Amino acid sequence: MGKKVKKEAEPPPKDVFDPLTIESKKAATVVLMLNSPEEEILAKACEAIYRFALKGEENKATLLELGAVEPLTKLLTHEDKIVRRNATMIFGILASNNDVKKLLRELDVMNSVIAQLAPEEEVVIHEFASLCLANMSAEYTSKVQILEHGGLEPLVRLLASPDPDVKKNSVECIYNLTQDFQCRAALQELNAIPPILDLLKSEYPVIQLLALKTLGIITNDKEARTTLRDNQGVDHLIKILETKELNDLHIEALSVIANCLEDMDTLVLIQQTGGLKKLLSFAENSTIPDIQKNAAKAITKAAYDPENRKLFHEQEVEKCLVALLGSENDGTKIAASQAISAMCENTGSKEFFNNQGIPQLIVLLKSDSEEVREAASLALANLTTCHPANAKAVAEADGVDPLVNILSSRRDGAVANAATVLANVAMQEPLRAGLQSHGVTSALLGPLRSANTVVQSKAALTVAATACDVEARTELRNSGGLEPLVELLRSKNDEVRRHASWAVMVCANDELTAVELCTLGALDILEEVNLSVSRKNKFSEAAYNKLLNNNLSLKYSLTGYLSSSNIISDGFYDYGRINPGTKLLPLKDLCLQEPSDQRAVLLVNSKSSDVSPPPSTEDKSSDIGYGRSISSSSSFRRASKEKTKKGRGKKEEERVKEEEEVSTLPKLMGEGSPEKEWYPPFDPDFRVYVYEVTKSIFPITNIKEQIEVLARYVAEKMGGKMSKEKLHNFSWELHISELKFQLKSNVVPIGQIKKGIFYHRALLFKALADKIGIGCSLVRGEYGRSWNEVQLMNDSRKGLIGALPPPEVYIVDLMFHPGGLMKLRSREADLYRYL
Numbered sequence: 001m002g003k004k005v006k007k008e009a010e011p012p013p014k015d016v017f018d019p020l021t022i023e024s025k026k027a028a029t030v031v032l033m034l035n036s037p038e039e040e041i042l043a044k045a046c047e048a049i050y051r052f053a054l055k056g057e058e059n060k061a062t063l064l065e066l067g068a069v070e071p072l073t074k075l076l077t078h079e080d081k082i083v084r085r086n087a088t089m090i091f092g093i094l095a096s097n098n099d100v101k102k103l104l105r106e107l108d109v110m111n112s113v114i115a116q117l118a119p120e121e122e123v124v125i126h127e128f129a130s131l132c133l134a135n136m137s138a139e140y141t142s143k144v145q146i147l148e149h150g151g152l153e154p155l156v157r158l159l160a161s162p163d164p165d166v167k168k169n170s171v172e173c174i175y176n177l178t179q180d181f182q183c184r185a186a187l188q189e190l191n192a193i194p195p196i197l198d199l200l201k202s203e204y205p206v207i208q209l210l211a212l213k214t215l216g217i218i219t220n221d222k223e224a225r226t227t228l229r230d231n232q233g234v235d236h237l238i239k240i241l242e243t244k245e246l247n248d249l250h251i252e253a254l255s256v257i258a259n260c261l262e263d264m265d266t267l268v269l270i271q272q273t274g275g276l277k278k279l280l281s282f283a284e285n286s287t288i289p290d291i292q293k294n295a296a297k298a299i300t301k302a303a304y305d306p307e308n309r310k311l312f313h314e315q316e317v318e319k320c321l322v323a324l325l326g327s328e329n330d331g332t333k334i335a336a337s338q339a340i341s342a343m344c345e346n347t348g349s350k351e352f353f354n355n356q357g358i359p360q361l362i363v364l365l366k367s368d369s370e371e372v373r374e375a376a377s378l379a380l381a382n383l384t385t386c387h388p389a390n391a392k393a394v395a396e397a398d399g400v401d402p403l404v405n406i407l408s409s410r411r412d413g414a415v416a417n418a419a420t421v422l423a424n425v426a427m428q429e430p431l432r433a434g435l436q437s438h439g440v441t442s443a444l445l446g447p448l449r450s451a452n453t454v455v456q457s458k459a460a461l462t463v464a465a466t467a468c469d470v471e472a473r474t475e476l477r478n479s480g481g482l483e484p485l486v487e488l489l490r491s492k493n494d495e496v497r498r499h500a501s502w503a504v505m506v507c508a509n510d511e512l513t514a515v516e517l518c519t520l521g522a523l524d525i526l527e528e529v530n531l532s533v534s535r536k537n538k539f540s541e542a543a544y545n546k547l548l549n550n551n552l553s554l555k556y557s558l559t560g561y562l563s564s565s566n567i568i569s570d571g572f573y574d575y576g577r578i579n580p581g582t583k584l585l586p587l588k589d590l591c592l593q594e595p596s597d598q599r600a601v602l603l604v605n606s607k608s609s610d611v612s613p614p615p616s617t618e619d620k621s622s623d624i625g626y627g628r629s630i631s632s633s634s635s636f637r638r639a640s641k642e643k644t645k646k647g648r649g650k651k652e653e654e655r656v657k658e659e660e661e662v663s664t665l666p667k668l669m670g671e672g673s674p675e676k677e678w679y680p681p682f683d684p685d686f687r688v689y690v691y692e693v694t695k696s697i698f699p700i701t702n703i704k705e706q707i708e709v710l711a712r713y714v715a716e717k718m719g720g721k722m723s724k725e726k727l728h729n730f731s732w733e734l735h736i737s738e739l740k741f742q743l744k745s746n747v748v749p750i751g752q753i754k755k756g757i758f759y760h761r762a763l764l765f766k767a768l769a770d771k772i773g774i775g776c777s778l779v780r781g782e783y784g785r786s787w788n789e790v791q792l793m794n795d796s797r798k799g800l801i802g803a804l805p806p807p808e809v810y811i812v813d814l815m816f817h818p819g820g821l822m823k824l825r826s827r828e829a830d831l832y833r834y835l
Contacts, residue, residue, distance in 0.1 A: 027052055027059075027066060034071040039080040046075065046086030053093045060097040069094070069103050076112040085125050088116050092128030095135035104136065110145040117154035123163045130158060130169035137176035146177065152186050159195040168207050171199060175214040184218050193218070193227045200236050205248060212240075212252035219259035228256075229266050238275045241282055251290045258298030264307050271311060280320045289329035296324055296335035303342035310346065318343065318352045325360040330369045337361065337375035344382035350390060353383055358393045365402035370411050377406055377417035384424035391424045395431045400438045407443040412452040419447055419458035426465035433469065440466055441475040448484040453493040460488055460499035467506045473513045482507065482516055489525040494537070497529065501539035505546045514550030523547050523554070527580055554584045560780030564791075567770045568778075571680050573747065574602040574763055577780065588678055591747050595740045600748045602760065604767045605680045606687040681743075685751030689717065689764075690771050698772040706774055707790055707812060708819035714765045715818035718756035722815050732757050759786035761814040776812070788812040789824065 030052075033045040049068060052059050063069070072094075075087035091113065094100045104110075113136075116129035133151060136142040146152070155177075158170040174192070177183040187193075199211035215233070218224045228234070237260075240246050240253045257279065260266045270276045283295030299317060302308040321343070324336035340357060343349040361383075364376035380399070384391040394400070399421070406418035422440055426432045440462070447459035463485060466472045476482060485507070488500035504522055508514040517523070526544040530536045548555035552566050557578045562568070573587050576599045590601050693710060700706045715721060722730060735755040739748045750767065753760050759780070765788050766778040777789045791807040813820035 027062060031063070031066045031068045031071075034068065034075070039078075039083055042075065042078070043080070043082045043086055046072070046083060046090060050086060050090050050093065053090060057097060060094055060100060063094065064097065064100055064103065069100060070107065073104075073107050073109045073112065076109065076116070081122075084116075085122060088113075088125050088132070089128045092131035092135075095132040101136055101139065101142065105141055105145065108145075110136070110142070110151070111149045114146070114149050114151040114154065117151070117158060119157070123161070123166065126158060126161060127163060127165045127169065130155065130166055130173060134169045134173040134176065137173045140180075143177050143180055143183070146173075147180075147183060147186065152177065152183065153190060156187070156190045156192045156195060159192070159199065164202070164204050164207065167199060167202070168204070168210065171196065171207060171210045171214060175210055175217070178214055178217040184221055184224070187218060188221070188223055188227070191227075193224060193233070194231050197228070197231055197233050197236060200240065205246075208246075208249055209252060212249060212256060216252060216255040216259065219256055222263065225260055225263050225266060228260065229263070229269065234260060234266060234270060234275065235273075238270075238273075238278065242278065247288065247291075250286075250288070251294050254291060254294035254298055258294065258301045261298055261302035261308065262305065264305060267302060267308055267311055271315065276311075276315055280315060280317060284320045284323050289327065289332050292324055292327055292332045293329065293335045296321065296332065296339045300335065300339040300342045303339065303345075306345065309343060309349070312343065313346050313348045313352075318349055318357070322353075322356050322360060325357070325364065330367070330372050333364060333367070333372050334375040337364065337372075337379045340379040341375075341382045344379070344385075350383060350387050354390050354393050358383060358390060358399075359397045362394065362397050362399040362402060365399065365406060370409060370414065373406055373409065374411050374414035374417065377403070377414050377421065381417040381420040381424070384421050387424075388428055391421075391428060392431060394421060395425050395434065400425065400435060400440075404438050404440055404443045407447055412450065412455050415447050415450070416452070416454045416458040419444070419455070419462045423458070423462040423465040426462065426468075429468075432466060432472075435466055436469070436471055436475065441472055441481065442479050445479060445481050445484065448481060448488065453491070453496050456488055456491065457493070457495045457499050460485065460496065460503045463503040464499060464506045467503060468509075470510060473507055473510055476507065477513050477516055482513070483520055486517060486520045486522045486525065489522060489529065489540075494535075497535065498537045498539050501526070501529075501537060501543040505539060505543035508543065508546040508550055511550050514547055518547060518551055518554070523551070524581070531580075553587075556778065556780065557584055562766065562778040564775035564777050566778075568604055568767045569770075570605045570607040572604040572767070574759075576601075587680055587747070591681065591745055593746055595744060595746055598746060600736050600740055601746050602753075602763055603681060603683065603747050603749045604686065604763070605683050605749065606690050607680075608682040608684075608687070681745075681747060681749060683749030683751040686749060686767070687751070689713075689751060689768060693768050693772055703774065704792055704821070706772075707769075707776075707792075707821070710768060710772075710774065711765065711812050711814055711819040714761050714768065715814050717754070718761045718764065718814075719754060721818055724816060727757075727815075730755065730757065732760075757784065758815060759784055762786035762788050765812065765814055788814070790821070792821075 027049070030045050030048050033041055034049075036042055036045070049063065049072075053063060072087050072090055075083055076091070078084045078087065091104075091109075095104065113129055113132050116125050121129075133146060133155070137146055152174070155170045155173055158166050159174075161167055161170070174187070174196075178187065193215070196211050196214055199207050202208055202211075215228065219228055234257070237253050237257050240249050241257075257270075261270070267276070270279070279295065279298070283292055283299075286292055286295070299312065299321070303312060318340075321336050321339050324332055324339075327333055327336070340349075340353060340361070344353075358380070361376045361379050364372050365380075367373050367376070380394060380403075384394055394403075403418045403421050406414050407422075409415050409418075422435065426435055426440075444459050444462055444466075447455050448463070450456055450459070463476065463481070467476060476485075485500060485503055488496055489504065491497045491500065504517060504526070508517060523544065526540055526547070529540045530544055548558070549566060552562060552568060553573050553575065555566065556562050557575050558580065560577060571587065573590070575584060575590070578584055587603070693713060697706055697709050697713065700709065719730065719732070732755040736748065736753065739752055740746060750760070750764050753764075756764070762778055763786065766776055769776045769788075775790065778786065779789060780786045788811070790810050790812060792810055793807050794805075809824040810821040811824055813822060
């Protein structure tokens with residue numbers, strides 16, 4: 001055998017490039033390789049980039065700067081499966097970077113990523129494609145893109161994947177998507193709840209947790225709750241709660257149950273299976289604060305339904321909530337307080353908390369946490385509303401002081417709640433008296449000035465409740481509380497305006513406060529409010545009338561009417577008719593004005609600044625105390641009071657003598673003593689009238705006879721009986737002008753008028769009738785006409801059995817047939833006959 005000769009290798013073809021192995025240590029170089037046409041280079045470059053991206057956020061940012069994202073997006077649709085897989089893996093990692101996410105949205109790669117979820121693709125591609133979508137779905141724009149490209153359906157399908165990472169990524173993405181209501185509706189159509197429930201059986205806690213979080217959102221919709229119940233989802237949730245080893249899932253499980261409890265059918269199902277008692281026992285006995293908190297939140301949600309509240313009350317949920325109030329965790333205290341607030345709609349629950357619950361809530365009012373104080377005050381506000389026993393329990397448990405302290409809180413909700421509780425307490429007269437000693441009135445000044453309309457409303461309501469007592473009104477007036485209250489009348493909020501009007505109406509019960517309110521402009525504001533159909537309310541009208549009733553001078557000038565309950569007192573003056581919106585000057589200012597050709601202002605005042613016995617009937621002297629101070633006592637004897645029928649020359653002589661005597665008097669405001677206290681001009685003649693009618697007419701027992709005698713008395717003092725034919729010769733105008741000249745003022749005391757017509761006589765009759773208790777009204781007509789109306793029972797109907805008919809109204813004749821009574825059938829016709 002010959003020697004073997006080694007065969008030489010064939011040289012490579014001349015047109016083929018020899019293989020080249022390159023070891024690159026620069027990411028930039030590898031990024032350049034992403035543009036290679038060779039699958040093997042692309043696959044290896046992607047693999048290297050994937051490992052590089054895994055090392056941290058800085059590397060992801062570096063790849064973005066190097067421009068790796070755009071060429072990688074093209075590889076998502078590459079024909080080679082390995083290249084496509086590796087590119088998908090890179091995007092699964094890179095998509096956690098916010099800048100990368102932004103660029104991916106701009107490059108519109110969502111459709112390419114979703115395509116990787118196709119059933120025929122490898123599990124690893126499913127894993128990283130779903131991871132990419134989970135990262136992207138954290139932002140709203142990406143959620144919209146995922147839904148628009150049909151990404152929800154493959155994600156739901158992948159919930160049944162055998163790979164736990166695929167399940168985890170898919171359910172996480174779905175959880176993010178469910179933040180949008182459109183996605184929740186789409187999930188219902190895809191019947192996603194059963195596969196999500198199956199995830200609760202997973203051995204991986206993170207998957208179970210994500211599944212529960214997803215259910216916690218989608219079960220906000222009623223249809224989803226029904227589907228959950230039909231698929232025995234409630235049983236799964238209860239079992240989780242019963243399993244101590246799954247305590248890290250209990251909080252989220254309770255959130256889902258909280259939603260389910262909103263459905264009456266689900267609540268009944270839980271109750272029938274004993275789940276409700278287990279739930280309450282679990283909440284009460286758990287040592288984990290968040291579990292207790294979520295349990296209380298579950299009760300709160302469900303308790304908004306009346307049937308649910310009834311069922312909860314039967315299960316004695318109140319005991320559980322009272323126990324939770326004693327938790328050391330603020331969140332649990334807040335949740336329990338809110339649950340109590342919700343349960344207060346049930347009468348039985350309200351009564352239960354009277355003995356157990358209110359004392360614990362009052363303790364929470366002193367908490368260092370403002371959130372706790374607000375929640376506790378809300379519970380007390382609901383507990384005491386329309387429940388006097390609970391309001392009394394708050395007062396007896398020393399709850400007033402902490403409530404007053406909360407009125408200065410920085411949280412508007414807490415202030416409004418505290419004010420509500422105090423208002424509820426003040427509704428009871430025995431408790432109201434004790435509130436003043438705790439400084440409630442002064443503490444309300446801040447809330448009245450609040451910018452929050454709810455606080456304003458509740459503060460005004462509390463003023464209305466507490467200001468029923470004179471002491472409270474006095475303190476409110478002295479502490480400057482009326483000013484912010486009046487400002488609330490201007491509010492554009494209906495409730496604020498209504499409650500402020502209510503408070504003003506209550507405060508106007510005493511004259512001093514009513515005068516102060518008018519000075520602050522309350523009457524003008526209420527008048528403006530009542531002119532508006534949309535802004536006025538029953539309380540604004542009542543407050544306006546109440547203020548007018550304490551300022552009868554203004555009421556008569558504005559309305560032209562005083563009822564029998566409007567009692568004229570000393571200091572009343574009739575200025576004449578004024579138009580709405582016109583200011584009525586105070587009496588003091590009118591007295592300071594010089595005489596003019598304007599209508600005389602009629603004054604009623606029997607009170608002197610000097611204490612002296614009433615003058616006798618024979619004493620015809622008049623102490624005209626215009627501008628009288630405490631130390632001034634100027635007086636003069638009115639010569640014109642003497643009745644004489646002498647000739648004109650004698651009258652002129654007397655008039656001149658009067659002028660000389662009057663000229664020695666100081667001006668209406670006591671000259672030389674402007675610093676002294678001012679008093680209205682004293683009317684001694686009217687004081688005599690009061691004395692005489694009290695002595696002679698008051699003892700008469702028959703009311704009709706009293707009216708007739710008083711009418712004749714008034715007519716006698718005002719010039720006697722008149723005839724219609726000679727009325728034009730009755731020179732009352734000259735008489736009034738002489739009085740104005742003598743007094744150097746437009747203000748004329750009613751007692752000094754000896755020639756009076758309709759409106760003089762009607763005012764005098766009303767003033768005297770009020771002094772002796774005869775009920776009559778004063779009505780102003782046109783052209784200087786005024787009259788009085790009285791109500792009398794028909795004598796023929798006395799003694800009848802059964803309900804008495806209403807009294808009949810009569811006009812009192814003071815002019816033509818003094819003492820005559822004209823039955824008022826048709827007001828216009830009868831007045832025409834009389835006037």
